[in-house]
Amino acid sequence: MPLEHILKFLLSLSLSLSLTLHLPQVVSVNIDASIFDSYYNGCCNKIFWPLFHSMPGRATFGADHWHNYVTVNKHFAARTIEALEKCLEQNKALDNNTPPIVWIHDYHLMLAANWIREKAEEKQLPCRLAFFLHIPFPPWDIFRLFPWADEILQGMLGCDMVGFHIQDYCLNFVDCCQRNLGCRVDRNNLLVEHGGRTVRIRPLPIGIPYERFVTLAKNAGKLLRSDKQKVILGVDRLDYTKGLVHRLMAFEKLLEKYPQHKEKVSLLQISVPSRTDVKEYRELKEEVDQLIGRINGRFTTANWAPIRYIYDYVAQDDLAALYRDAAVCLVTPLRDGMNLVAKEFVACQINESPGVLVISPFAGAGEMMHEALLCNPYEVHAAAEVIHRALTMPEDERVLRMSRLRRRESECDVSNWMRSFLKAMGTLDVDDVGTTIM
Numbered sequence: 509m510p511l512e513h514i515l516k517f518l519l520s521l522s523l524s525l526s527l528t529l530h531l532p533q534v535v536s537v538n539i540d541a542s543i544f545d546s547y548y549n550g551c552c553n554k555i556f557w558p559l560f561h562s563m564p565g566r567a568t569f570g571a572d573h574w575h576n577y578v579t580v581n582k583h584f585a586a587r588t589i590e591a592l593e594k595c596l597e598q599n600k601a602l603d604n605n606t607p608p609i610v611w612i613h614d615y616h617l618m619l620a621a622n623w624i625r626e627k628a629e630e631k632q633l634p635c636r637l638a639f640f641l642h643i644p645f646p647p648w649d650i651f652r653l654f655p656w657a658d659e660i661l662q663g664m665l666g667c668d669m670v671g672f673h674i675q676d677y678c679l680n681f682v683d684c685c686q687r688n689l690g691c692r693v694d695r696n697n698l699l700v701e702h703g704g705r706t707v708r709i710r711p712l713p714i715g716i717p718y719e720r721f722v723t724l725a726k727n728a729g730k731l732l733r734s735d736k737q738k739v740i741l742g743v744d745r746l747d748y749t750k751g752l753v754h755r756l757m758a759f760e761k762l763l764e765k766y767p768q769h770k771e772k773v774s775l776l777q778i779s780v781p782s783r784t785d786v787k788e789y790r791e792l793k794e795e796v797d798q799l800i801g802r803i804n805g806r807f808t809t810a811n812w813a814p815i816r817y818i819y820d821y822v823a824q825d826d827l828a829a830l831y832r833d834a835a836v837c838l839v840t841p842l843r844d845g846m847n848l849v850a851k852e853f854v855a856c857q858i859n860e861s862p863g864v865l866v867i868s869p870f871a872g873a874g875e876m877m878h879e880a881l882l883c884n885p886y887e888v889h890a891a892a893e894v895i896h897r898a899l900t901m902p903e904d905e906r907v908l909r910m911s912r913l914r915r916r917e918s919e920c921d922v923s924n925w926m927r928s929f930l931k932a933m934g935t936l937d938v939d940d941v942g943t944t945i946m
């Protein structure tokens with residue numbers, strides 16, 4: 509199974525106050541191949557992925573896929589209960605009375621919480637449940653297109669806390685709970701009342717292992733040989749949400765409008781193969797291949813090619829070297845929950861004369877990385893202007909912007925994310941007392 513799948517299916521079961529004593533347990537869940545295909549490609553990749561990225565035209569709804577999604581979520585719930593029982597046994601041996609936290613990740617498992625809660629109550633297994641969505645949560649008028657929208661909301665509300673990257677996704681979720689299920693909600697405090705319980709909704713913007721990337725960047729060798737040519741870097745899974753076609757068109761416009769960049773600047777695009785079982789992803793690859801061929805055919809000279817394209821996975825230390833030495837990093841998704849590439853680029857910018865981050869406002873990271881240059885990927889001409897500005901930005905401005913970006917990312921790293929999560933879970937039921945639900 510590809511790493512991407514394994515990571516996405518990881519249900520992290522851990523003890524909230526004794527994380528240092530216990531490693532999280534990883535339990536495999538065996539799913540029949542045909543059910544898996546329908547669940548993963550049919551439901552997760554062809555329905556939830558486009559719908560939650562506000563691209564409903566790409567979604568194809570099917571009752572069979574939904575049925576298999578329900579089945580797989582039930583399997584996960586059952587295995588989690590077994591793991592929880594074991595975890596509580598260990599806990600007892602350590603004389604630890606803190607109820608374990610079951611932390612469910614992502615859109616592949618939006619129904620699991622309710623069954624875990626039901627079974628845990630039946631078997632009197634103490635636990636607290638949390639959910640985190642790594643992709644955007646769409647506005648109500650998009651979300652309600654999904655025929656089984658109510659079940660999704662009820663599934664997520666089986667948790668004590670539901671986390672999203674940013675406030676906007678939280679508000680979209682609260683809105684859907686009120687309008688679809690008729691829940692009483694408190695928008696200011698992000699609370700939803702459901703089944704006699706109060707569920708906390710929290711923005712928990714994810715961070716990266718910042719220091720790890722700094723170390724990688726310090727130790728990595730040099731991959732880009734020429735110091736005379738500037739490199740614009742793009743790193744993405746090959747996915748239609750990442751805006752690669754728009755990015756290539758913007759780069760073409762840049763070369764048209766500012767010919768002084770010819771032979772001086774090149775775009776290095778790394779695209780990791782992704783979801784190749786899905787027709788749309790194969791079609792996107794064709795489209796990108798053709799577009800790159802056309803642009804390179806148009807501008808390439810005897811000594812220079814405008815676009816270098818790697819359709820493969822690059823080792824992480826090589827990636828760090830590229831992040832470190834690139835003049836510009838283009839993070840221009842059409843929609844993205846957060847986007848870690850933007851953060852990794854910033855962490856690796858250890859050179860005295862730093863590069864420039866260009867970011868789309870439609871990525872969660874675009875909401876917080878204020879010192880980056882904002883770029884609307886849909887506006888191809890304007891995007892070319894932003895790239896030109898990045899390439900010609902004076903050094904003192906680059907230094908100022910990058911140092912602020914780096915400070916924020918080093919403070920808001922992935923350990924900080926974990927701490928914020930545990931804090932949000934640990935204070936459950938305390939602050940809520942006396943809160944007015946409207």
Ligand code: GDG
Binds near residue numbers: 745845
């Ligand atoms: C989802 C959400 C959210 C990429 N190419 C290579 C490589 N990568 C690594 C990057 C980065 C990761 O993959 C991509 O993360 P993103 O955040 O950019 O995007 P998604 O995969 O769509 O992730 C997203 C994220 O979940 C976390 O919540 O930010 O919005 O869609 O870490 O470094 N790594 C290596 N070689 C590559 O060629 N080694």
